[in-house]
Amino acid sequence: MVNVGVIGYGYWGPNLVRNYEQMPESNLVACCDLNPDNLKKVKALYPKVEVTQQIDDLLNNPSIDAVVIASSAATHFDLAKKALLAGKHAMVEKPLTLSSDTSRELIDIADKAGCILMVGHLLEYHSAVDYMRGLIDSGELGDIQYLYTQRLNLGQVRTDENALWSLAPHDISIIFYLLGGKEPAEVSARGQSYITEGIEDVVFCSISFKDKTMAHIHVSWLDPHKTRKLTVVGNKKMAVFDDMESSEKIRIYDKGVGVNPDYRTYGEDLTLRFGDITIPSIKMKEPLRAECEHFIQSIQTGQRPRSDGYNGLRVVKVLEAAQKSLKSGGKPVTIAEG
Template sequence: MQEKVLNLAVVGAGYWGKNLVRNFATAKRCSLKFVCDLDEKILAAQKKSFPAVQTTTRLDDVLADKTVGAVVIAVDVPKHFDVAKRCLESGKHIYVEKPLTLTVADAKELVELAAKKNVKLMVGHLLEYHPAVNFVKDMIDTGKLGRLYYMYTQRVNLGIVRKNENAWWSLAPHDISVICYLFGSQPVSVSAWGQCYLQNGIEDVVFATVKFNDGKMANIHCSWLDPHKIRKMTVVGSEKMATFDDMEASEKIRIWDKGAAVKKDTVASYPEIISLRFGDIVIPKISSGEPLSLECAHFVDCVLDDKKIRSDSLDGLRVVQILEAGQKSLKNNGAPVSTEDLL
């Protein structure tokens, strides 16, 4: 039997989009038919690397081609909504880079349109496809970390300084998506503090706290104005703790057999004793798959085999909802903003 193949187009082949072009050009079960970008120089470079791919500055060329089943969108974020909407209206499955849109209202419209057209909508929440993150997810789901308490993420570096979005919208989508993925639930409120040093009204650094109604909590620190390049997260459970350091070449995960237990004492003078446990630190071997190629393969498989996408339209909407709540909090000096009434 002949293998099904998905014909694809990538729209936006700039800093990030060129990675998507490279991955989809070599991924199994798909054929990259078009690269579309407004910049002729970018198109010329892509044509040189992939001579069989058609290049165009006109999205209409892509949409008019009935053999193109899916469009991968990596244009700048303020244009996500318009490009995604046009692709959905043409009945194409879409993969949109993070964040899905800049407002909850726009994200909801895309989610509804994708459902109406019966096509897939995936959002590029890359970390949900990272083998190291999935190692931690498996430990959580099988109870090895015990009861989850809290986690924190650090995503800081010097650059890239963006002009049309702040550090919260540019960097935090990854952290928000991974927090919701690992915790398996939806937060109830966000408090965010930040400052604008380089450009008026655009926060360079943000500290945000996300709370869940079962007592779990997560903190996000993101900045493009920092001396360190850190891509790290720490998850604290009642039995064990886990750290993920994406800057480490091979030893990305450490599992810490550390914890604290509260015991009732029979001696009346100390009603409770807190005992601390300092055990082994284990560095597990993690499979070496490139997260982006795993993410691209997942999209192709889900479209061709009609399977549920991990970072689907509702996941994309949830991240935008938390971003929007965080943005409101940023403008109100960190006052907690409920996420519940936004969905």
């Protein structure tokens, strides 16, 4: 049994509290939030859970083994650092921090403290994303040529971070998870602030990898459609993951471009292949439950979690480069190694 404390009961915190309170492998001891009204909600739903406005009450509680941080992104570094220095395992919502330097510092602190550091890259624990990873690893799609994602909605506008930092961490983490160890080379991004001056609510971001694979990300708070879609194009087949579909979340297209063996006619050496569309049956599980269970299991076994600190650092490095590109009008920015 792992004793857990949650920091932050605003937008996402209630979902985390629910899962850690319900899981048999964890014991939710306390919840911290600066808003007393939020703490009243916690107490009404979970009378046995301690509530506090003081973070030190969690960090100084010797019975708490792990801290889950669901506060604003700007607070992630300071809170995670305090938790790790207090000897607590830490799960931090995305993004890990707002800079690669502070992300590296958290990794170093966690390693020295012998603590688990995990980032809440939720969609890496999605059953459909796992299925897509299996398609790629099996070679069914062939060599991956490019991917593109769309994460669009009308609303949920933020003023403390732009759409890039708010939405794109999901897609960047999925792209890295699906492509395995492929290393990104450079990033370019363009966006615009239509609602709040200086806060880009629409962003188009492109990532180039060293092996010529490309990935394109479109995020927006200003769109008529609520879209959560990923398309993967291989040289054998193509696949689409549509998270807005209730049941048929993945479609595999047996489509592609081949070379015509008859080269006698100029311009007719390419052939298009139109095959079947397959809709696999996937046993779905709540991604957040899978993510929370993975955190607890990592603590119990001492194994490095899937979305560990290095995973979070890779995402932050791309976000940093994309932000720099945004401010320079879309100029490509090289991603530093290490």
